[in-house]
Amino acid sequence: MNILVIGGGGREHALVWKLKQSPQAEKIYCVPGNGGISQDAECLPACAEGDWKSYAALAKSRKIDLVVVGPEAPLAGGIADVLRAEGLKVFGPSKEAARLEGSKIYSKNFMRKHGIPTADFEAFDDPAAALAHLDKKPLPIVIKADGLAAGKGVSVCFTKEEAREAVENMLVKKAFGSAGERILIEDALEGSEVSLMALTDGKTLKPLLTARDYKRVFDGNKGPNTGGMGAVSPSQVPGDASAKIEREITSRFLKGIQQEDLDFRGLIYIGLMLTPHGPKVLEFNVRFGD
Structure with missing residues (x-):
């Protein structure tokens, strides 16, 4: 071959x-x-x-x-x-299926539609509306550029000043170009982060090992996100969480791509947070981690 x-x-x-x-x-x-x-x-x-x-x-x-x-x-x-x-x-995957990574808004709407647990969110393209929404949300809060930004389009903000700066960088200063023309503002999740990769032909899904991805640029999990500083695999996942991931996330993902008629033949990378209320999806990537 x-x-x-x-x-x-x-x-x-x-x-x-x-x-x-x-x-x-x-x-x-x-x-x-x-x-x-x-x-x-x-x-x-x-x-x-x-x-x-x-x-x-x-x-x-x-x-x-x-x-x-x-x-x-x-x-x-x-x-x-x-x-x-x-x-x-x-x-x-096809271009349409790759939107699960290429557009965070598309991806979150896919999760919402198919009952996949994720953080509450709202999408914005207007800076004034986004800033007004920030005033109603508790901290910390997460600001994400909609499009591909080489793993750097996510800001976890612990003050309102940081959040306003992130919104203005994306929507006003165009720090990420067209990738930041629309943004997500979503609730921050607390817990242990883990990544799950799985092979799929669109009909079946075969999970691989879990991994823990370390994205922050400085030691102690500090500083802005990078494309990835390193990863450790396997990452420990409790048995009850594993069962919920299969029941509420991977099975619903598979049914979702079938219902949406998405041609997905490749690898799905699911970023997860193991919260006190169960595992929730942070993001989908449509390729191996880097």
């Missing part, structure tokens, strides 16, 4: 390293890859961003049997749809 991995970060290096160990893998390519990946795969120059048909042509020229898409941006841009239309097998 010839495999093409798309991406050039640590996540893709880990995928290439593991895929190389499979007896089914004959040849592994990576676009664009990096210096470390080049030790385990043949790295090829990147095609123009968004030119998914060029990626399809590249895959066909190398007789690729499976394309594994690493980053969220190409998935949100519809790469899986184009490659599948060209007859290629792809590990990664």
Whole structure:
């Protein structure tokens, strides 16, 4: 089997390293890859961003049997749809399904519609309305940019001043560009954070190990969020919480994508908070952690 991995970060290096160990893998390519990946795969120059048909042509020229898409941006841009239309097998969800990560507002509305436990929230595109809403909410409070912001579009605010600054940075100063044209203001959840990844073909779902992701830039879980400083796996989850996650979250997620007719063939990454009132979803990602 010839495999093409798309991406050039640590996540893709880990995928290439593991895929190389499979007896089914004959040849592994990576676009664009990096210096470390080049030790385990043949790295090829990147095609123009968004030119998914060029990626399809590249895959066909190398007789690729499976394309594994690493980053969220190409998935949100519809790469899986184009490659599948060209007859290629792809590990990664469609553009519509990738909105579960690409738009936090879409994702939260999906959770609300399908009864998946999550923090209470409101969406805004008007700074004045958002600031007025802040005055009615208790602290701490969470402000999120709607779109993709490389893991940096979330502010957990412990004072009203911090919250107002976060709103103004996103909606007025456009700190995240178009990704911050709309924002979520949601209640902060208390508890232990854990991430669950699961493989799905849209019909069945196979959970993998849990992990604890450490995003804050400074020691002691302080400072702003990054794309990820490190992770530990497995992360301990009590038995009663595991049962609730299966019953109230993963099973409802699977039913939800079926009811919405979302083409999801790939990996769902569920960020969870184990609260005193049970596990609740912080976010969905549509690819492996990085």
